[in-house]
Structures are given as structure tokens and as C-alpha cells.
Amino acid sequence: MNVSTPQVKLTAKDYASDQEVRWCPGCGDYAILKAMQKTLADLQAKRENTVFVSGIGCSSRFPYYMSSYGFHTIHGRAPAIATGVKLANPELDVWIATGDGDGMSIGGNHMLHVLRRNVNVQILLFNNEIYGLTKGQYSPTSRPGTRSPSTPGGSLDSPVNPCTFALGSGGRFVARTTDKLMKHMPVIFERALAHQGASFVEILQNCIIYNDAVFENLTEKDQAPDTTIMVEHGKPLVFGSDGDKGIRIKPGTLVPEVVTVGQDGVTEADLLVHNEKDATLAHMLTTFAPPAFPLALGVLYCDPTESFEERIHGHGRVADVPDVNLADRAAIKADMDKIFLRPGTWEVK
Amino acid sequence: MNVSTPQVKLTAKDYASDQEVRWCPGCGDYAILKAMQKTLADLQAKRENTVFVSGIGCSSRFPYYMSSYGFHTIHGRAPAIATGVKLANPELDVWIATGDGDGMSIGGNHMLHVLRRNVNVQILLFNNEIYGLTKGQYSPTSRPGTRSPSTPGGSLDSPVNPCTFALGSGGRFVARTTDKLMKHMPVIFERALAHQGASFVEILQNCIIYNDAVFENLTEKDQAPDTTIMVEHGKPLVFGSDGDKGIRIKPGTLVPEVVTVGQDGVTEADLLVHNEKDATLAHMLTTFAPPAFPLALGVLYCDPTESFEERIHGHGRVADVPDVNLADRAAIKADMDKIFLRPGTWEVK
Amino acid sequence: MTAHARAHPHPPVPITPEVDFVRIRFAGDSGDGIQLTGTRFAETSAQFGNDFATFPDYPAEIRAPAGTTYGVSAYSINIGKTEILTSGDQPDVLVALNPAALKINLPDLRRGGTVLVDSDSFTAKNLAKAGYETSPLEDDTLAQFTTIAIGISSMTKASVAHLGIGAKDALRCKNMWTLGLVLWMFGRGRQSVIKWLNAKFKDKPEIAKANIAALQAGNAFGETAEMATELRRFSIPPAPVESGVYRTATGADTLAWGLYAGSRLAGLKLVLGSYPITPASTLLHILSRMGDLGVTTFQAEDEIAAVCSAIGASYAGALGLTTSSGPGIALKTEAIGLAISAELPLVIVNVQRGGPSTGLPTKTEQADLLQAVFGRNGDAPVVVIAASSANDCFDCGIEAVRLATQFMTPVILLTDGYIANAAEPWRIPDMSEDRYAPFPVKFRTDPEGYHPFLRDPETLARSWAVPGTPGLEHRIGGLEKDYHSGNVSYDRDNHQRMTNARVGKILGIANHIPEQTVDFGEDEGPLAILGWGSTYGAIRIAVRRSITGDLPVSHVHLRHIWPLPRNLERVLSRFERIIVPELNTGQLTTLLRSQYPKIRLEPMNKVNGQPFHVSEIEAAIIKALEG
């Protein structure tokens, strides 16, 4: 993590580039941008060591608006390009900004593999359940029945759940937040950056133009307490506007149920306690959705292991490059001769 | 399912094509081929309505050896091509033959989406944990440390677990078997074919040339009973050479443990009972692996829902094609005029 | 407009602006409803009987912040009493609903043209956003133009005040107020717009009412305001068009319909596998609404899956279609190779846009021609055709299906962002005409002597046997196949033979496509303008105007890019000089030189995201004939 205490303290504004932000007025992307700028200011992150890599989509414009290094690449490929960046320079903090189309449709395979390999990057999936940039076609996260220009009669396919997918792909850090949670986002972003290895963060993001209000029931102040649950490591799974609802496992089964503390003899001790390292619990949490269950927000899973870069460099598999930028002729000759003069040569006089 | 009782009963041999089988002697693919031919003979499947679609790899040669229709396509794309086949003709039985490289490396994205969409196809993943055809490079399912031409020092990345991935991708039928289980394979294949929607079958397959014996501990008669567990719907999770080991959930948690029935007061009633429709259990089962747990074989998950084709056609979204192969001029003119003469025309006299 | 749309082969050519034709451009913020206003004006002109052409030009951002120059949306329309094929080089009238729209579009306006602005929008804030230091309404920026500054916003608000709708909704009617005024300027009725508004807002009658009130008010303003005579200056009588039933259509419309018609004429189910991408998505959208006619559309997870699903559909006996633009076509490359090797019919539409890479997604370009012809591994020939206008798209759609099914081959059909978005009046074809005779596919059903790579001796097409046919079970794939049995073959001579067969089959199609004709002008002479694709309109008008001015020039336009028409070299050899205008750095020139080294070609290239101006081509003609 490229964090330091510099001479001059940087403010959130210092992490904004000079480019005018070109999202639709009211787009949820603005809030995410702001939360990110705040996060980096909180951490006093080094701009020169921070890189945002994105694919194509409204969300993928993100790098243009950050004053760090940025690469707006091609549709779906940000994880692969980011992996290359880390192979060349593991010291950089690399963030991937991607959309539900970019990351879950065309880019699903790279997403699987960057997670499985545990490359030390932070992946922000802006999930607005729609293709914004191309004017509103449904996406692989759109709910069944979504009417869109390419599904005028309503979409037919079951959506993919990004967090479930991330877990199924071997992700070791899986979190979820929304564009309305201005205090929660920075916390999650910090955790993601701190995690060594691939961190996957799904952000529910409102597309005001093509999919307005799909998350309304999850983000509006009056409904959110009953439709969402904020999980925290070591704390019981409690939610509800009165703070009295909770999740427990039906005794003797693996089946979760919503209970009310104080009713039918249920006490807080009966509730499931969140354990970030429990993959089974995490899997269950990712699948929670209203009306039956509250949508789970927060760090659903975090079970660190060696990152890909640590494995490559830590095991001495790849030597440090000799003389980068120097091209010392003698060193080059010596190294090349190491290759050439392996057994099997002969001399002609 | 294209199954019938024809005049002449077809034998397994009748499902073999006239092409010489070209796998290495001793390759596990032979057994799978045999099991498939037996399955189709058991079902008296109609050859003309059966299609095998494959990508590229040793395993992807499979279609050449079946006397049905077959399409040996390009690397990783079999699920996408199979989807097109089903869109054109939902009546066909379409099997996908793919390898761990073909299906989990280059083809991971199509795998995700064919599962999520629940296209009514059967996917056979020949998992030999290696790239056979290209001479032995490691694959995304290879165990860490696998020495191969592209990882002479041993591979570094964590493998993907195909069954966990299939579940995470929304698969509704997930099963596992091995090339050594000549009786089990046909049972699983039949179940896969019977399932409406995408069925995912992982077959552990021995590559005698490049990855010989990686599954030895799971398939050898003397070890298999203790390293694997054969799950069956409604039956308790029991295994072990003495049939006395079982799986239970540590009371009050989501954590599984191996127990011995009759020891420490454990009775069969304490054991988990397999429930094919329980996604949490299925997730847990897919992750079981020796030494801590036995590898789970059988139908790990089966929770049918409408298939993609049923949704497309059942909802009347797409009309039947008028006059295919007839091209009746009057009907064509009438249909085209339906398009042309929608409001907004004017006449010039 | 191609000959087909109007039975009259060569209606008069437009010569004098404001007599023969008028070009008007609506411009404003992307939120101002500009595209809609333009479309309505086009529709009204069509119904009046003018010929016309349009050019929508919208920003890459979905909705850029209001008032910025990169958020400006524009819609150009050229209406005439003559043949109109382009949206016109320089507008005669510019409607600018805010300072940014003026800033961006003024440089294009013809000197002496008319500017109509919403003076209410020229606030300090908007001026600053547009980069004006002083108001152009107050300095000499507009000195060379006739400027009409009207408080359109306030007038609109006033006109709907009695309906009691919110301020925001009221202001949204600004475009209809403007349209009302413009319709009056051109002496056109409002009925069709009113009808359209009522239909569009049938669930929100108050919004319909407000829009209609604004439209009427704008119109009334024209009738009564003092500057009336100054304003009402455009009187373009109807064009002499052939009788028939007409509708307006964009290239995306006509192409979708043509492809569907083709599938019906072939007797096949149409299966589209596609992935959204600008400017090709509209095809997906249009075909998605045709499920009731038996069209299956499939939004795949990416372009590779899109083309693969189309290949799978063709394999199973449907007509597989896939649509995309440059970057997406690039991704389909490998799979197209499979369709070539498996010799399956497949139609691939490339709606070209500005490149390379993501490039300029909303701008037009013709720079994917060499990719279409040469861009695959191995000797992997395909058929390539290019549509020259929205009208031509219908026929090209049918032609693509015909060639794909009769020769068992992928066909790449090139159009571009200009054609896809531009609307033209279109005479509805009569499908019972002979030119639309069916060409039904005959699937192989006879097992006798069958093998999958059995070829028709005439076309070299292999036989097509689809899964479900008893007795014809077979296996195909992307490995080389035996010429005689269709089984996998690594034999040396066989590979040579199959390569020759694949190349020969495609080249042989030259015998099954029309010979090249001269579109306009003499068959020989000192100068020809040779074009392909969407440059058609600009070239044709320029050539026809030049001929009217007694300049000896001809127009040759290619539809078949590969194989080339078998007489093309002969046709070209009759001209002393040949200029090849292209919206790329010279791709057709490169292709033709490689085939006809003896023909001298002079490339004329432009790559700025805009179509050619008639005047640019006219200037080139004059220069060539002078020089």
C-alpha cells in the first residue's frame, strides 16, 4: 500500500484530475468518485504510485477523473491489463474500475482468473444492473423481466450474483456497498486496499437514466434498515429498523432464517455471528436478498493468503532485473553468455 | 430428451463412429467415451437428434468418436456454439465435451453464462488438471506447485474448483465423477440429460502422459473409500472403508467435520443428510478435499428451474418460423408488409 | 438514393441552395430533444413530398453536463425538390438552442445563412461554459449571417402556462416551440407532428397537450411576429418522385428488414447473436422487436459468444447473423475463421465507426475494409459487400443472405455509423416483384453417397445437412478436412486442394453477382469517381452537378468488394483518371492496386469522423479536369 505522511497534506480535491466529469447529472458514479477521493486523502495515498485501470462503460471513465495514473483500456480486459501492470511493478497500488457489463459480461473470464490467482489489486464493480454507455441494454446482473432495447418483452435469463461469483472463483476478499453509503464506501475501500491479494467490491450504483431506482428499496432511508444487513466481523447478524431482527441457522440444518430477538424465545445468543473467514457463511450471505432475507453489505469474506506477486517474487522465481535503464554492456554480455554457453557448445578454430 | 424405443435396439457400439480413436493408449478419455456410448444405448437415444459440441483439446476430440452429429469447434467456445444450436433447434440433445483448459481457462466466461442462462445442455468437463493436447502445460485446475513446461519451477496460482465455480455461476445441476467409475458415469450422464437446463458434470480424468496418477489417491480401490464420499439425495453423508465415517455440522456453527459413527456418542442421526436442493450444502460439498475431507462424488446439486429455451419459447417471445424451407411468396409478402406498413407511411400517386 | 427507391432513375439534381434545396441543422444540448425535433421535421418534409437526407450527430457521452460544448447534439436535414442524397455540406439555417450549440456549429454555416437562437439561453454561465468571452449576440461574431434571436424559453413557458405543469416539464417543450416556428418558415403543416405527439404521450395526456400548445405557439409566432417576412423565405416544392407507398427509414431499419427478408426468401429461421456496441446496437434493438415474426435475438456475453452462437445456429440449420462494429468484429476474427473452415453460412454486419481501438464510437469512418478482406489467419477468404445508403441496405441485406446460403460461406456486410443513423424517404418494396424471388435452401436429406464436404460442381458449395436428419450424422470442425470424405486430414496434397477449393469458391462468386455498371455519366472518359459505401450520395450529387456544368466525369460505385465484379478492371480501364474518395487512409485504393496493378488510382482521403461534402468532391473533379 502506497501510503505515507507527506510534507503537505493532500485533500480529497488533490485526487481529482483537471478533466470535467462527464457522467449524467444525478448518476451514482459521482458519489463513488467522491468516496474514492476521500479514501485516498484519508490515507494520504501517493498519487504517483496509484493506478486506476478500467475497461469500457460509463463507470470505466473513472480513471479520467482521478489525478493518479490511469488507463482506460478496452471492454472487459481491465483485470488482465492490471495483472500485467503488477507483473511489471508489484509496488504500485492498482485499482480496477469496472461495470456489470464490463466485468461480468465480456470480462467474466478475466474476473475469474484475477480472483483465483489472487493478484494484489482492488476491483470495484459498479453494478447498475444495466449497460449505461451503450444506452440501456440489459446486463447479466439485470433482474429477470428487465425491459430494455434488446429485451423489449423483458429479459429472460437469470442474473449472475457478482459476490457469489467472486467467491465461486476463489476470491479471498468479497465486499458489498452502495453509492448511497458515503461513510461506508471509504471504509470498504480502505479494507480492500489493505487486503493483500485480489479484493472484490460490488457497489450497487444507480443509473438514473436507464435503470433508475432499481435499488431504491435497498438504499432509501426508510426501507434500508429492513431490507439490508450490515455485517461486521465478530458481531451477530442483526438488522431491522428496531434492531431486533437477526439471522440464525435452523438448528440441525444449514438453512438460515430470519428471527426476531425476544420473540419465540429467541435471544441474541442464538444469532449467527459474522466470521469473515467462513466461506460457507460468506456464500450464504452473498445470496441473501429481499424479500426473504436482507441484502448483506460490508465485508462478507476476507481470508487472506499469499498474493500472486508475493508468490512470484517471494519464491525467487523471477530474479530482479539487472541494470534496468542502464544497459551495462559488460553485464549484458555476461548474462547472455550464461544462456549461450550452457552445455552443448563446440569451438571451431 | 430424445429417447425412444426404436424398431431395432441399438447397442453401445452403434454409438461409435467409424473414426479410429486417437488418444494415447491408457488415456482416461477412453473410459468416458465408453460410458457415454453405454449411456446412450441404455436410453436408446436417437443419434440424429444428439449433438456433441466441443472446443479444442484432447478431450474435445470426443465428438469425432460418436456416431451422432458432432462439431469440433474452437478453443473455449463450445458453450456459446451449443447455445446457438439450441436457439435454432431446442429439440436437439446437446452435449458439450470440454477440458479444464478449454472450459475453465479460455472458456471460463462462456461457462459462466451458459450456466447462468440455464441453457438446456449437458456439459462434460474432462478435468485432467493439465493441458494435454499442447503437451503438458499446467492448467487453471492444476495443483499449486505443478511442474510443467511453462512452470518449470512449479505453478504458483491457486486452482479454480470447477464445481464451486459452476455453483457460483448459478448452475442448477452440478455433479462429479471419475473416469474409473464405469458404473457411476452412466448414472450421472443420465441424470444430466434428464435435467432440464444446464447440467455441469466434472469428470476427473487421468492423463497418463502429462499428469499421470494425480487422482490416484481418489480412484485406487484401496484408498478411494477413505478419500471420497458418494453422495445420494436423502441419504446421510457416510463414507470410509468400514462405512463408519460421516460428515456432520459442528453444532451451532456452519462448520463441517468428519466424525466416526459409534465414537464419542455420534450416531447416524447426527450426520448431515444430502439434499440436492440445498445450495449451501452443495457449496460446502464442492470444496471438500482430502486430507481434511473426502472428495464428494455424485450429484452435488440439482434444483431445476425453467430452462432458457423454455423461457424463450414458452413465453411466446419468439414465434415459430413461418414456412421454413418453403418460402411461400405470398406469406413472405404479407409478413414483410406487416413490418413496412406500420404507422408513418404515405403514398405518392 | 439508389435507383431502386425511386423508379425514376435520375430525378433532377440539386444545384442552387434555397431554390432546389434547403439545409437546416438543429443543435442544442443533449437534453434538449434535438434528435427528436429533427426526426419530426424530416417526417413532415417526407409527407409533404420533398426528397431529403439526414445526419444525426450526437455526443459520445450519454448525457454530458448541460451547456458544455461536448454535450452538444445536432441533427442536420437537407430537403429538396430534387434528388437529395446527403445532409448537405453547409447548413443554410442553423437553429442553436444554447451558446455551446452555436459555438460548435457556426463554423459550418454557409456565409449569409440564417441563425435562429434562443436568446434566453445566452446567460453568463452558459456563455462561459461554451467558451465565449462576450456574447456572440452582442459582438460581431454573427456579422455575416442573418440572426434571429428569440426568447424561445420564455415564450415556451408562457405558451404552456395555462396547463399548470411544472417548470421543468414546461421548458422541455422548447423543442416543439422551435419546431412550430420552423414548420411555419417552410410552410409546412403541423398535423403529423400533433398525431405523433398524441401517440407518443398517450399515457401522459398533459405532456402531449403541453407539447402541442408549444408547437402551436411557435407556429403562431411566425404568423404574427413582426419579422415575419424576413423569416418566411423557404419554399421548396415537392420532388418529382415515383408513385408508391413511402416511409422514412434509417439504414439500421432497412438493413434489419433486408436481413429478415433474406432469411425468409431462403426459407430459414433468422437467429441473431449480438453484443451491444455503438453504432451497431440499433440493429439488435430493431430485430429484438421482431420476435413476433419468428426472429430470435440473443444478447450474448461478448462478441465471441455472439458470433459463435450465430455459427451454432447456422450449424443447426438456421441463418446465423451477427452484428457489431470495428472492435467487436476484431474479436470475432477467430470464429469467422471457423465458419470459413466449416463452410457454414453466416452473415456478419460491421457498422463501421472511427478507429483505431475504441476510437470515436459515434463518428463515421470506412476504415475496416482491409480488415474485412484480409484480416484473418491463414488463407481465409470471405465474401465482402458494402451498402451505399439507407435505401441500399435493404437489398444488401438480401444479397448477403443469398450469397451466404448459396455458397455456404460467411459474408461480411459493411455499413457505417452514417448510414445506420441517417434517415431517408424509402419507397416500400413490393415483395411480389421478381427481384425478390425466393432462393430457398435445400438441406441435404439423402444419405446415399453423402459426406459433409461434398460440393456442388457449379457453386463449389458443400452440402448442408442439419442435425435432426436421420442417416446423415457426421462430424465437422476447424481442422483440415479430406476433400473426399470430409474427415480430418493431415495429408499434404489434400490441404493444397482444399485451400484451392476455398479460395476458388469465393473467387467463383464473381460469376454469380452483377457486372459492374457506371452509376452515372458516360462509360468512358477523362475522369471517374470511384466510391464504395456511404460516400455514394456525396459522389453522386457532385458528379451529377458537374455533368450539368458540362464536365466529363462519371461515377462508379462498388457494392461487391470481394470478390470484385469480374468486369471491374475493364470498366475502370476506360477512364483516363480515377479518383477514389474514402473515409480512411486509402484502403480501397490499396485493395484495387493489389488486384489491378495496371489501373492508376488517385486516393482522396479524409478521416475526421464526418462524411464527405459534395463540394469537396466537386472541387476535386474541377481540379482534376483543369489540371
Next chain:
Amino acid sequence: MTAHARAHPHPPVPITPEVDFVRIRFAGDSGDGIQLTGTRFAETSAQFGNDFATFPDYPAEIRAPAGTTYGVSAYSINIGKTEILTSGDQPDVLVALNPAALKINLPDLRRGGTVLVDSDSFTAKNLAKAGYETSPLEDDTLAQFTTIAIGISSMTKASVAHLGIGAKDALRCKNMWTLGLVLWMFGRGRQSVIKWLNAKFKDKPEIAKANIAALQAGNAFGETAEMATELRRFSIPPAPVESGVYRTATGADTLAWGLYAGSRLAGLKLVLGSYPITPASTLLHILSRMGDLGVTTFQAEDEIAAVCSAIGASYAGALGLTTSSGPGIALKTEAIGLAISAELPLVIVNVQRGGPSTGLPTKTEQADLLQAVFGRNGDAPVVVIAASSANDCFDCGIEAVRLATQFMTPVILLTDGYIANAAEPWRIPDMSEDRYAPFPVKFRTDPEGYHPFLRDPETLARSWAVPGTPGLEHRIGGLEKDYHSGNVSYDRDNHQRMTNARVGKILGIANHIPEQTVDFGEDEGPLAILGWGSTYGAIRIAVRRSITGDLPVSHVHLRHIWPLPRNLERVLSRFERIIVPELNTGQLTTLLRSQYPKIRLEPMNKVNGQPFHVSEIEAAIIKALEG
């Protein structure tokens, strides 16, 4: 062999078989260890001082069932006292370890040549598998050849019997017995083979012993058997080679080393992103073993991720490299466009194979040339170079890195399956020579006046500032960029200017590459043979032989395919006729015609998965000069 490998520019050319050179082909079942036998024989010949060239030809199947014709593996080697550049058209000696190997390879054998067979393998079952109705050892199949039938299997078993190893292991030594005999036939020692066997089986000493025993026994058989004099007929003295240290190397070896050398000369870390594919995988394998030298290799999930990881690496300041073959290159197309638009250095190696589609993975072809030059959406120019031999690969690797880094551009480097697999003796270059002077990259570090698309006025390369550099934070991408600020720009004139800059930058490289020379023969005359890539050896030998026979012919060979050398048209214009042999249907001809319409080219094409024979080119020369 290029001039570089041997300082002697033109050693004698081989004319007479069995005097100047001998061609031997080992053939047998894929399980017989044929490739290994061939390699050992090559190595021994090398150490003896012969010049040589090899051609491994193995089946597509990993291990086809034993005894089948499609399971036959072969290894051809041509050794000489002269310049040897090809594996030879027709073997003089064929070693066939089973009937299938005889069946497949006999048609190639020179009439009067020698056949050495393992008579033990001519069982009824094996004969049937090979499709022989009667034994060729007993009918007149071999009438025109000298046949030596020896019970190699039984002799081998006997030779190792005393070691008590299993029957299967014993029989596996068959190839060494054979090699022992062949070494005796050529009068070569066994020391180097023995040394190699001991090293290879150092963990299995009993296997090493058995193999050595078999080798010795085969050799002893030659010494003592009756047919001795008949057998020992090949005496090829050493070739007059330049002094130096040599090793044998395949094109995959030298290319990997050249690319690494290039990265070192540029002062950059080398990062390879690749996905296995035949015949390119060997490059991945070789570079994977160079981690100790700082090479990072990454086996990506697919080709798209492979090229993207290389682009990411270049973006971050390493040298991004990606390697593949045709189908994989097709998948990389879109991403290469991004590298072009972002103007990042990137080296893309295409080891060509038979196409289209999956085609013939293990056979060689040159059919991806037009894809390399033209196969992308938009006007998207790249540099294309092609290596002509295993030796040339080293220099081409360096040249690719030089051009990529100095011009901030992707470079496509074409080789093929033949070059990649063929082994040649290779004089180890002295990296302290001036031709290997470093060309270190200078990253931008000065924030003053910086923007990412600032260009070097001389090369037009943009400045390269890498993440981690304080003060130079910037954003790039695949959208069009402003010429002056590098920010996203939708401006019309800017797109024109940037397109021109991209095209101009690549064309301008013609001023920074060597001028075209004539490889051999006069600078003008009635006939030139113009080649590119792996046809080098066959053309050179054919031309040199023809010149020895006083035929006026010259050899011109292209390394730089795009941009073309600036004097190429001039060089070619000095010849009356130009024949262009290619292993495709005429791609270089197509390219050159499009550039130099005045130059008349005569294509000579072959697409059967095999390299050209010297005799084919000789015949073409004779025909051309007669006609």
C-alpha cells in the same frame, strides 16, 4: 544460414548429394523416440563440423495408437561439407522403424536411396495398420532402392539382455541401437551421445546403461556385419566454417534469446504474457526457464489476457511481449489496436502454422502476412518483420524490441513452425560487438511541459512516462486523444491529425531500417527470386546452385514487411522478372502490388504444410530463364 552466423559470407553451395551432403530421415512411431534420435544425430554432426539443417515433422495427436500412419513421427536432417540451409528435398537415407513409417515416407525417398528397416516390426498386424496388403519387404515396393532389413528390435533386446531390465524398457532402446548403426555409417563417434545419455538419465542409471549398450551394439553391428561395405558409404567432411564457439539451436531458442537480448539492450524488464498454442508454446517454455535472468513469464487464461497483460506490463515500464500462432493472434486483434492507439511498445510474435481456423497445427505455412499488415479495425498501422531462419531469429528478436521501444509501437514478428522447430548450428554472437550496442529507453521524468502524447520530432514517438514517476500522473486510453494535450478529443481536425501521425510514424520507420540489399547474385538482371521468412534457405540454395550453373538469377529476401525498405521498389525495378515463392496463396505479392503497381511480380505458391524444396525453386528458375 545468414551471413551473421558464419562470418564467411558465402561458403560453398551444395551441389551433389552424397558428395557435398547427405539427407537422412528417421521415421517411426511417435513412441519410438524419433525426435530424440534425430536431435542426437544433429548434435553429433555439428560437433564433427558439418553444416546442417533439420526438419522435425511430428503428428498432431499427442500419441496416436501405435503402428498407425497418422502416428508416424519423422526427423529429417541434412548434413554437408557446404552451406546447408534446408533439410533437403528428398532423403538419401530413410530409417523406418515400422511399416507405417515406411508407407508415409517412402514416396519422398530419392530413387536409388537407402532404406533401413526394422524387419521385426513388419508383422501382419503392423502391415495391416499401415495399409500394406503384402509386405513391402517381399514384393517389389523397394525395387528402386537399396534395402537393408535388420531385426533391430530383437538385436536391441539381445544387446541389453544382460542388464535384466523389463521388456518394455529394453525395446525402448531401439532408437539408440539404430543411432549407433547410423553413426557408424557416417563414421561418427558416440562420445557425445553417451555423455548426453548419462546426463539425461542420471537418476536412472540402469536406463542410461541400457541405452548405451544398445548404442554400442548398433555400432558394433555396423563394424562386424557382413553388409558392412555396402552400408558405410557416407563420408561428408567438415564444412569450412568460420571460427568461433557454436551450439545447435532451433528458431524458438534463438528467438527467445534475441528477445531477451533486446530487452536487455533497451534496459527493460521482459514480461511475457502468453497462452500455449502449437507451434508457439516452445517460446513460452524457453522463456519460462529464464526467470533467473529476470524474465517474467505469465501463462494467461487466454490469448486476450496474454496480450493485455503484456500491454499492462509495457504501460508500467517493462517490455511487454506476447507469443502465439494464427488463431491466437486473431484473438489478440482488438487489444493490439489498443496498443496502437495508446502508442505503447509491444512485441507480438506469430509462429505461423497451417490455416485457416485450427487448420494444421503442426504444419508450417506463411499465410498470416496480410493479417499482420492489415488485420485490424480502423487505420491501425503496426510494424511487421519476418525472420528467415533459426539464425536470423536472434537478430530479429533484437530488431523487434528496438523498433517497439524507439517508436513506441507494437511490432509483429512473424516466424513459422518450420523455423521454430528446425535446428541449425549457430555461432554464438559476441555481445560486445558494436552491432549489439545498447539502445536504452529513456523514460520521461521531467514534469515541465509534459503531456503523454508529446512526440519526438524525429521519430514521432510519444514520450514514455511510467507509473511511479512523481509529477507525471496522466490518463491514457483507446479513445482518440488530443494532439496537443493527450486528453480525450472528439474534434474533427484532431482525429485527422492523429491518424496522419500514427500512419506517418510507422511509414517514417523506413528511414530507420536498413536499405534492401540483394542477398546473392547481381543487382540487376533478367530474374530475381523474392522471398520472405522461412523460404530463405531453399531460395538461397536454389539461386546459388543456379548461378554455379551460370544462370543469371538473384535472390532478394525481405525482413522488413511493414514499412517496406525505402529503396525496395528501386531494387526490384532492376530485374526483368521477379518470382515470389510463398507458402500461401500469394500474400506478399498482394501486398507489394498494392504498393508498387509498376513492379511485375509472379507468384509461386504452395500450401501443403511443407517447406519449399530447393528443386522446386530451381525448376522455376530454369523455366523462367528458358521461357
